[in-house]
Amino acid sequence: MSNPSGPPIPPQRRRLSPDQYVEGVLSRSRGVLGRVITLFESRRPDDRALARLVLDTLVPHSGRSIRLGITGVPGAGKSTLIEALGLRLLAEGHRVAVLAIDPSSRVTGGSILGDKTRMARLSVEDDAFIRPSPTGTALGGVAGHTREAMLACEAAGYDVVIVETVGVGQSETAVADMVDTFLAVLIAGAGDELQGIKRGLVEMIDVLAINKADGENRPQVDRAVSQYRNAIRLMHPPESPWIPPVLPCSAREGTGLGEIWAQVLAHRAAMERAGLLAERRRSQAVRWMWDLVEEQVRRMLRDAPGTGDLAARLESEVRGGRISASSAADRIASALGLTAPPGAGPDGPGPP
Structure with a gap:
């Protein structure tokens, strides 16, 4: 059917069956992998039900990658x-997936989605997969279904999965x-x-790289490396199973990358020796739940019918100081249907 007001409307792509999604991912089809991640990101109830079925089938095939944030x-x-x-890493025989968290506008909901442009050389490689995902309204600037996308990439045979964050707010956590x-x-x-890095971030990181260690900037980088190393030593006791290394590098010139990757592998090995890697992943899965x-x-x-309007009214009353936040939360x-039993506080029933 023609569209008199503009160009022809392309037909909607046919939805695949659960088996077709799974088989496509396991056969390493980048096209199907992209469609699976789009399915994971959908908010439609029927898509969410299908996504759960596909993900449950893919989970046993996941977990065998190096996950790098x-x-x-x-x-x-x-x-x-x-x-x-x-x-x-591709030159060394790895298959690399990059899940680039793309900043969404809080006003328009739009996002740049330009990571394939910024990584033009990597995006055309057969053994690379780059997927920019809008943050939407997810807490901390991290796309709500990044974890699901990571599992799908692992099932598709990518042995290195890199998650890039916008680096603002709570996204690091x-x-x-x-x-x-x-x-x-x-x-x-x-x-x-030392003003360029938050204490909380220092406590979370496993490796710190000081980039742009080239040309006239190299002396400044060397000074920064020394300062950060001293700061990290003060924050991590000597008996810690891992003290984050601080490394100079130049992404533009390609220097220092081998050292960074060597430390990523060394950290993974240290975690495995201490029995912490498996426990870390189990704890992450529970927090994800x-x-x-x-x-x-x-x-x-x-x-839910009526609750959105109720929440809006109560929010207005809280703003106006006409009701306490705790009372408003109880009413919502x-x-x-989530009313707590009498006497229950935030940590459970109170004392008898």
């Missing part, structure tokens, strides 16, 4: 470093909670070097 300040060269590191090794990329020459429970409660609040929970 990368964060950093704006302008630190994260994407350049990821592309250079990814190309190096969210990414650290889904990877094995957490790498921060910083730059020198921004004044007091509770994150999804909270997400479903928020969806119930948004979709009651509307959802």
Whole structure:
């Protein structure tokens, strides 16, 4: 049927069966893998039911990759470093997936989705898969279904999965909670070097790279490396199973990347020797479960008849000081059928 007001409307792609999605992923089809991740990101109830079925079937085929999270300040060269590191890993025989968390506008909901452009060389490689995902309204700037996408990439045979975060707010914590090794990329020459990194981030990272160690900037990088090493030693006792190394690198020139990857592998080996890697992944899976429970409660609040309007009215009353936040929360929970038993507090029933 023609469209008189514009170009012809392309036909909607046929939805695959659960078996076709699974078989496509396991046969390493990048096209099907992309469609599976799109399915995971869908908010339609029928898509969510299909996504759960597909994911449950893929889970036994996942878990065999090195999961690397990368964060950093704006302008630190994260994407350049990821592309250079990814190309190096491909040359060593790895298959690399990059899940690049893309910042969404809180006003319009739009996102840049430009990671394939920023990693143009890596994106055309047969053994690489790059998937930018909008953050949407997910807590901490991390796409709500990044964990699901990571499992699908592992099932598709990618043995290195890199998660790049926007590096703002609570996104570092969210990414650290889904990877094995957490790498921060910083730059020198921004004044007091120790002001460029938050204490909480220092406590989370496993490897710290100071990028742009080239040309006239090299002396500043060396000073920054020394300062960060001293700071990290003060925050990590000598008996710690792992003290994060601080490494200079130049993503533009390709220097220092081998050392960074060697430390990623060394961290993984140290975690395995201490029996911490498997426990870390088990704990992450449990936290993921509770994150999804909270997400479903928020969806119930948004979709249940009448509760959205009630929440809006109560929010206005809380803003105006006409009702306490705790009373408003109780009324919303009651509307959802989640009323706590008499005498129960935030940690369970109170004393008799």
